[in-house]
Amino acid sequence: MAADKSWKTAFAIYLQPRVVSMVFLGFSAGLPFLLVFSTLSAWLRDEGIERTVIGFFSWVGVIYSIKVFWAPVIDRLPIPLLTRLLGKRRSWMLLAQIGIALGLSGMASLDSHTQLRLCALLAVGVAFCSATQDVVIDAFRIETADARYQGAMAAAYVLGYRIALLMAGAGAFYIAEYSSWNSAYSVMAATMSVGIFTTLTLREPEHRRVESARKVESRLESALGVSGRASFGQRMAAGFTDAVLSPFVEFFSRNGRTGLIILLLVAVYKMSDITMGVMANPFYLDLGFSKKDIAEISKVFGFFMTIAGAALGGALVVRYGVMRPLLLGSVMVVATNLLFAVLALSEPSKLLLAAVISADNLSGGLATSVFIAYLSGLTSTAYTATQYALFSSLMTLPAQFLGGFAGLVVDHYGYYIFFIYASAVGLPAISLVLLLIGRERRAKMLAQRP
Structure with missing residues (x-):
């Protein structure tokens, strides 16, 4: 994309109806996530359920990491009658949303003491429908707009998702405090109507034979x-x-040996960010900040700076294309991790904490929206759901594995060395982006030769 586009034109993309719709779909995707994780854990503990049992409930999260296994079904299998009425993507989206709403309603009607096993089964069902919805929304987003919109659509999605996390987290706690957990889950089930209504009003993207x-x-x-x-x-x-099999073969047929470099970049791009995130809250507590300080600074500043970073990332994609903002995002994540190293050597200061958290969330939001735009451009419209599900799983699994060693590094070497290490983990991503930019420029030069 030409760099002479004005910033006004770049940010005006957020007024496009297809971009605005992603706020509501992001809300629908984010709402069930905490309701089968930390909010559910709080409900069970508040009811006196043993911590060992609550720990087993965390295995529900595995479903989100293995969604690539049923993504090919979503790409290929029509739903009788529903697909004919709504189309390939909206039919699966609506079915998943109805499944989430019914699952949450079922959980709301249970007694957690006498029907704990049924509660676990319903939580698995909600997580499965939620992961399915994620796959379909990603495919819908990619197919409904070209590459220059993808950063902005990702930013709008992040906004809706973050609002939903507030609703399913703090909102559910408030309802439970003044009424009951069953009422909280009933309200959350009803709130899924936002996604259902949005799906019914959207236009199905055009599906062309590739x-x-x-x-x-x-x-x-x-x-x-x-x-x-x-x-x-x-x-x-x-x-x-x-x-x-064809989605994987097609990817390498289209990209050749460069496909290996691309997949390596997908695997390492979020490593620095995720590795640091594992130890963030323990670090704040060990510095002496109270839980109230952490909540006010990290949640308030974190929310708005993440949204601002994501919005800026979307505008940068419109103005400069994907690769240069992708490089900027990788550099910013590494640099902000070094700021945490500075914080580790400084006297505890709320002002400094707010500044570092703001920088971290700004860079994280920017890198996330740009990276989603990049991943979206890697897919073929013939296999959108399958290929993007593969990329999103590859994006998180290696980083989460490496993040498991974060505490080991802190215990042996301290926070200062840990944050240096977390920054160093991001250097391969910078190198791979530079390599891909160089290959892209050489390919353009060869194409322009007579």
């Missing part, structure tokens, strides 16, 4: 000897090949 993807499927079917589809077994094998 000829290059069809050729990949034909070649793969021939190579595996199932192209004839004469028997039931061959038809099943061909369907599995087209839905599950």
Whole structure:
């Protein structure tokens, strides 16, 4: 995208209806998340459920990390009648949202002491529908707008998601305090109507046949000897090949060896941010800040600075394209982690804490919206749900694994060395972005040669 676009034009993208709609879809995606995690844990503990049992409930979160396994079904399988009425994406979106609302309503009607097993099953059901909704919304977002809108749509999604987290966190606590946890979950179930109404009013994106993807499927079917589809077994094998294997083969057919560099970047881009985040709250407490200080500074400043960073990232994508903002985001995340190292050596100060948290959330919001725009551009419209689900899983799983060693580093070397380490973890991402920018420029130069 040309860099001569004005900032007014860049930020005006947030007035586009397709961008505004992502606020409501982001809200619908964010609402169930805490309701099967920390809010549910608080409810169970408040009812006197043992901490050991509550810990087992955290395994519900695994569902969000394995959504790539059923994303091919969402890409391929129509829902009887509903798909004909609403289209490929909206039908799955509506089904997932109704499932979330029914699951939350079911949880609201339970006695946590006598029906704990049913509560766990419903929590798993809500998480499954929620992860399914995430897959469909990502696919819908990518297919409904071209690349220059993706950063802004990601920023709008982040805004809606953050508002939903407040609703499902602090909002549910307030309702439970003045009424009951059952009432809180009933209200949350009713609030899912925001997503349902939005889905019903949106326009289904256009689905065009991608000829290059069809050729990949034909070649793969021939190579595996199932192209004839004469028997039931061959038809099943061909369907599995087209839905599950072809998205990965198509990605490498389109990107060649550069595809390996891209996947490596996807795996490491969020490592610095996630690694640091694991130890953030323990660090604040160990510095001597009260829980009230942390809540007021990290939540208030964190919320608004994350939204501001995401909005800026979306505007930068409109103005400069994806790659330069992607590089800026990776550099900013590394730099703000170094600010935490400075904070570790300084006397505790609320002003300094607010400044560091503001910088961290601004950089994190910017990097997130730009990175989502980048990932969106990597997908083929023939396999949007499957490929993006793969990217989003790859984006978090290695980083979460590395984050598990964060406490070990702190215990052995202290917070100062830990934050230096967390910054260093982000250097490979900077190097890979620079490498991809260089390859992109060389490819353009070769294309312009007579």
